[in-house]
Amino acid sequence: MSLRIYSTLTQALEPFEPFVSGQVRMYTCGVTVYDLCHIGHARSALVFEVVRRYFESSGYRVTFVRNFTDVDDKIINRARQLGIPWDALAFRYIQAFRQDMAALGIGQADIEPKATDHIPEMIRLISTLLERGLAYAVDGDVYYAVRRFPEYGKLSHRSVDDLRAGARIEVDERKRDPLDFALWKASKPGEPSWDSPWGLGRPGWHIECSAMSSKYLGETFDIHAGGEDLIFPHHENEIAQSEGATGKPFARYWLHNGFVTVNGEKMAKSLGNFVTIRDALDRFSPEALKLLLLSTNYRGPLDYAESAVLEKAKALAGLQDFLRAVDRLGAGTAPRQPEGGLAPGALPEGPHPAEAAFRRAMDDDFNTARALAVLFDVVREGNRLLSEAGEAAARDPGELPALRAAAALLRRLGWVLCLDLRGGGPVVSAFATVRLQRPAAEALQELSVLVQCGASSPADRERQLTWVVQELLAHREAARRAKAWAAADAIRQALTAQGFRLEDTKTATHAVSQSTDIHRLPAIAVTLVKE
């Protein structure tokens, strides 16, 4: 079985064959930087990041380009409203985009070109189109002559006549056809402008992607991707420009992601129903949000609701709990830190049937929903091993490799899905080593203070929380040994109220901070071994 991709161009699943053996060259249309990005942008970025990672995990060398549109009407208008230079506005939102991506754990593209850095390339391309009779200049503007490109409409599967019938475009007398689009716009006073053979002006929107994609990926490359709203006119126009200029096929596979909706309606600025990435990450963990965004096919709509993110946060906790449980196994009964946690890939990686199932799912047009189900299957099987072997697994060398292999597999597959499953390694200590120097009530007081307002720095807060939770676990264990259930339960209730979940096993007690609400606690896990 090999990878098949749905291409908008053919409206069918196509076997993927790279243009150059062993390499994948992909271009995605990035954002126009005039405002903060919302969940819809996050979905698009995430989906194509997963595509990129799947190619990489399949052994391809990937060159990934994602542009910034940093000059356009919206940027100019917004900057004017705010009374700041247009390029300062663009710079601000490029930074914001990068911060958002970093917060989501989505990598940078290999190349992130800006339109304004490629004006000469665009002018050359426009000149070529003029030479080939596909464009015409009028009063300092240059338009693409749609009628001169016979294949116009092949991506959006509409004829020029269809498009004109439904067009809501205002009539411009200077255009030969209402569908003709601007390659170059004469600039008005006060607007950003560059010198060109047609006078001072600025590029049209579509030309930048044609110019930059061919510069960095060649005239023909593998994958061109973006939101489905870009199919027409943006991507249709790119094809007209690029294939018109080169006479060669442009992108070979066209991928388009579906919209994020809210109550069934498209998330959009104009509807006012958008949630910025920042707003979402202020409330939820990035992994929970990403789990939601990957829980359905990338081409279909995805409804965003807070309840849905919370549900995914719980599902995610199941994955993390299992990984933590495996991490704890090696810690044994000695009061020591696990040595460096588990580095993905550092463990023996025998063939695992789940990996094959994962690849079958991803080979089917990047079916992340099915791929995620494979992860949960691995966890259930692993938990079964854990519970059947019970605590004995900690000492039974026979079970450890299988469990560690499962954990390593989960982390590796999680990486492909852009899910960070590393988690915080558990802090393990032994009951005998924790000295109870103050009453439980004082420790509880400190816990409450730490949870509410925190310490001088996040690192301090985490360290102090770990310390006090450990102390409280020891107090509770002492009470349990005395069968003072009320005292033990009071400590558990207090910890629960502060956001920790307690789990008793035969040999240890674990306290894990619950991360469904992000405001909250650092992700910590403390284990007290009874001995």
Add this chain to the structure above:
RNA sequence: GACGCCGUGGCUGAAAGGUGAAGCAGUGGGCUGCAAACCCACGGAUGCAUGUUCGAGUCAUGCCGGCGUCUCCA
């Protein structure tokens, strides 16, 4: 109007024409001092109607309902 997408259990959502995933929620049991977590078991779904087929969630036709694009948009 043109082009396209979607209707699967309580909710979210998978499914090579061949026993209808997975997650969340629910019920019962195991484990536990009691919990929690986990495991086991259980319950329940293909919008409607025809048709093709040995066999249809899947293919065809029609209908009903929802959505998108054709204008800047991920």
